[in-house]
Amino acid sequence: MNTGKSVSISREEMVLPVPGRFPKEGLGDPLWAHDLVRKVYSVILFVPRGGQRGDASFPDRADRRISDCGALIQRHGRILRGIHMKYSDCLIRSLRQEEAELLKDFLYEAIFIPEGAEPPPRDIVEKPELRVYTDGFGSRQGDNCLVSDIGGQVVGAVWTRIMNDYGHIDDETPSFAISLYGPYRGRGIGTRLMREMLALLKEQGYRQASLAVQKENHAVKMYENVGFRTVARNGEEYIMVCRLQ
Numbered sequence: 001m002n003t004g005k006s007v008s009i010s011r012e013e014m015v016l017p018v019p020g021r022f023p024k025e026g027l028g029d030p031l032w033a034h035d036l037v038r039k040v041y042s043v044i045l046f047v048p049r050g051g052q053r054g055d056a057s058f059p060d061r062a063d064r065r066i067s068d069c070g071a072l073i074q075r076h077g078r079i080l081r082g083i084h085m086k087y088s089d090c091l092i093r094s095l096r097q098e099e100a101e102l103l104k105d106f107l108y109e110a111i112f113i114p115e116g117a118e119p120p121p122r123d124i125v126e127k128p129e130l131r132v133y134t135d136g137f138g139s140r141q142g143d144n145c146l147v148s149d150i151g152g153q154v155v156g157a158v159w160t161r162i163m164n165d166y167g168h169i170d171d172e173t174p175s176f177a178i179s180l181y182g183p184y185r186g187r188g189i190g191t192r193l194m195r196e197m198l199a200l201l202k203e204q205g206y207r208q209a210s211l212a213v214q215k216e217n218h219a220v221k222m223y224e225n226v227g228f229r230t231v232a233r234n235g236e237e238y239i240m241v242c243r244l245q
Contacts, residue, residue, distance in 0.1 A: 089150055089151065090148050090149070090150050090189055090192070091148070091149040091150070092146055092147070092148055092149075092192060092193060092196050093146065093147060093149055094145065094146060094147075095138075095145035095146070095147050095157065095159070097138070099147070099154060100134075100137055100138065102147075102154055102157065103133070103134045103137055103145070103157065103159065104125050104134055106156070106157040106159075106177075106179045106180075107125045107130060107133050107134055107177065107179070108122055108124070108125050109179035109180065109181060109182075110177055110178065110179035111124070112213075112214045112216070112217050114214075114216060129165075132161075132163045132164065132165055133159075133161065133163070133165065133177050137159070137161070140161065140162065141162070142160065142161055142162040142174045142206075143159070143160070143161050144159060144160045144161075144174070144197065144200060144201070144204075145157060145158070145159035145160075146158050146159075146193055146196050146197055146200070147193075148180065148184070148189045148192070148193055150184070155180055155181050155183075155184040155189070156178075156179065156180030156181065156184055156189055156190065156193060157178070157179065157180075157193070158176065158177070158178040158190075158193040158194060158196075158197045159176075159177050159178075159197075160174035160175060160176055160177075160197060160201065160209060161174060161175060161177075162174050162175070163175055165212070166212035166237065166239075167210045167211040167212035167239055167240070168210070169208070169210040169231075169239075169241060172206075172207070173206070173207075173208050173209060173210050173241075174201060174206060174209050174210070175209070175210050175211060175212075176194075176197070176209060176210070176211035177211075178190060178193060178194065178219075190219070190222060191222055191225065191226060194222070194223070194226045195226055197209075198226060198227065198242060198244065201244055202244040202245070205245075206244055206245075207243070207244055207245040208241050208242060208243050208244055208245075209241070209242050209244065210239065210240065210241050210242075211223065211228065211239075211240050212237045212238070212239055212240070213237060213238055213240060214236055214237055214238075215233075215236060215237065215238055220238065220240075223240055224240075226242070227242040227243070228240040228241065228242045229241060229242070
């Protein structure tokens, strides 16, 4: 609620909004939220020609607008808490043995569905060409799986296996599979999972890793950002490789 009162914050009290460095109270803390918006407005507020940001009218105008924005931030605290969760509450850990069945769920989530197309039935993961990703997982050399855990719930997984899949290169190169549940996409969690898995494979002595991805899939950019490069193309897919050694 806008009380009409001006709030002043000294330079010493300001907290820089650096990702991963949030106040203990979280992003819902009113003072920190006010400070964040004040910094934004210090950049975008109109400064009259010949005027200075130190003009007496500037902080007053800023505080009035910030008060309105602060109310908006408080009403949408869920969004802010979601941003906070992105950086501080996501644990990357190994898949537990009792969680192995989750891989079928994540395999289904990994299926690329072009815009406007109907999702396939969930039992598609039982087809032989897809079961190679999950059958007996953990029993072979090269089987690795990391998951993203938020509040005790597994929301994403990345796993590798040396297998004759769509991204197969040779019998020394692990192939990747990765997916997250829909609400957790676009938060950087997939990138974290990829980087952690690549580091693990490098520790284990693998020289490279591979994957196949549909050309229309927006994840191509993410794969490139973590080090994958296209080495082959077919009608619908890129075959990509990341060199580790």
